[in-house]
Ligand SMILES: NC(=O)C1=CN([C@@H]2O[C@H](COP(=O)(O)OP(=O)(O)OC[C@H]3O[C@@H](n4cnc5c(N)ncnc54)[C@H](OP(=O)(O)O)[C@@H]3O)[C@@H](O)[C@H]2O)C=CC1
């Protein structure tokens with residue numbers, strides 16, 4: 001893996017060879033909040049060579065100067081290093097250029113964009129499509145039509161890749177007419193998170209863990225991605241997606257794959273993605289009965305929490321009715337020898353009680369009684385965000401009590417403390433990996449297909465209402481029925497202490 005090292009915040013690294021990076025959708029939310037700040041952080045670390053061009057493209061009529069001014073305001077608001085290094089912003093802005101262009105229109109005037117692009121065939125050229133997904137194929141076609149695809153040209157596609165298997169196939173087929181699979185970089189920003197990449201390090205660099213990483217030792221796995229925010233400005237998109245398409249089909253299935261996969265032969269894009277694909281294909285298919293039994297969906301309603309009145313989803317959206325789930329929980333299994341019979345639970349939602357993304361590995365209990373107290377089940381918790389780290393709970397002898405009384409204690413590693421650095425945003429690694437042509441952190445077409453194949457029966461079951469929508473009060477962990485999903489198997493959600 002060429003990416004993923006944790007960096008000393010003060011260290012300056014050597015620049016990568018100058019490249020051309022076209023952001024299609026350059027005035028949008030994603031560009032301002034994530035993409036430009038990511039490049040800026042890389043610039044602060046010395047990674048952006050003189051001669052690099054970051055070319056914003058959108059239909060709005062802007063000059064380079066006006067775009068740089070917008071970018072500056074965006075960086076001041078969203079870039080982590082903007083406050084400590086304000087002078088760097090001025091030094092970074094000249095790398096930015098702007099082209100006013102409808103990138104989905106092959107017959108528009110592409111001369112300015114063409115003239116900005118370097119003609120050196122060996123130079124890395126990236127088109128990052130940060131527009132609505134319906135523009136992905138027309139944009140790829142227009143780029144091809146205007147003769148801008150070299151051997152070292154890459155196309156980065158934002159999620160979502162489709163809303164179901166058919167639409168995903170249409171996007172993949174459409175861009176595949178012009179770009180080879182090795183040139184297509186389907187982004188999943190969870191793979192850019194250091195803590196997600198660290199799942200591989202924990203598992204495959206620590207034999208003590210890998211040896212107990214199976215159904216003999218592990219009783220269940222819980223993956224939670226809880227957000228406190230609502231749908232914000234992205235309501236119109238979200239209402240057509242819902243939590244299953246927005247979080248599970250991509251991010252959380254990818255996380256599950258990293259937790260469950262067999263060791264790859266090497267950390268190459270092919271080996272890693274082959275192993276993830278095997279897990280996606282081994283997920284127990286959801287039947288209609290399975291959807292009714294093993295899934296729960298919910299929508300948040302207005303509630304008071306922490307002295308604050310939180311609006312419901314319909315108020316957030318400004319609509320009288322919606323059938324979109326803002327929360328879900330599900331149970332699945334992986335049909336491999338390693339995982340036979342181990343339930344994997346996934347839970348995600350908006351407007352939950354706390355922001356936390358974590359993976360809980362619950363170990364099997366002690367098979368014979370030694371102590372009068374029943375030891376707590378052992379847990380290994382991988383904290384993806386925001387309190388990045390890992391903890392292992394151990395039953396320990398309570399020194400304040402007579403005899404052998406047991407208490408749960410923690411071995412805890414906080415990554416920011418251990419490494420003493422700012423944690424880079426996930427887009428930093430991903431953008432630079434796309435420039436380098438390294439696909440290890442990107443999703444291959446067959447993974448997208450397999451993920452949709454598994455998700456589709458759930459969408460169908462929900463469309464047929466085999467599992468009716470529930471509501472949950474904003475600011476809570478979701479509908480009460482989610483406890484029953486685990487209780488049935490003798491488990492409970494492991495909630496972090498607050
Ligand atoms: N925002 C986020 O947090 C996330 C977004 N995404 C995905 O990223 C993509 C972009 O999202 P977001 O930034 O929120 O969207 P926005 O609506 O904020 O921005 C869309 C951008 O596309 C430009 N645009 C629209 N049509 C064209 C066109 N024909 N040619 C060139 N530019 C065009 C718009 O500018 P103009 O109107 O001037 O052309 C604008 O810059 C979507 O696919 C979204 O699902 C994924 C994960 C998170």
Ligand SMILES: O=C1O[C@H](COP(=O)(O)O)[C@@H](O)[C@H](O)[C@H]1O
Pocket residue numbers: 227246247357
């Ligand atoms: O892709 C998305 O992810 C975010 C959550 O990302 P995180 O890095 O903050 O965990 C989610 O809010 C958004 O709805 C979804 O589209």
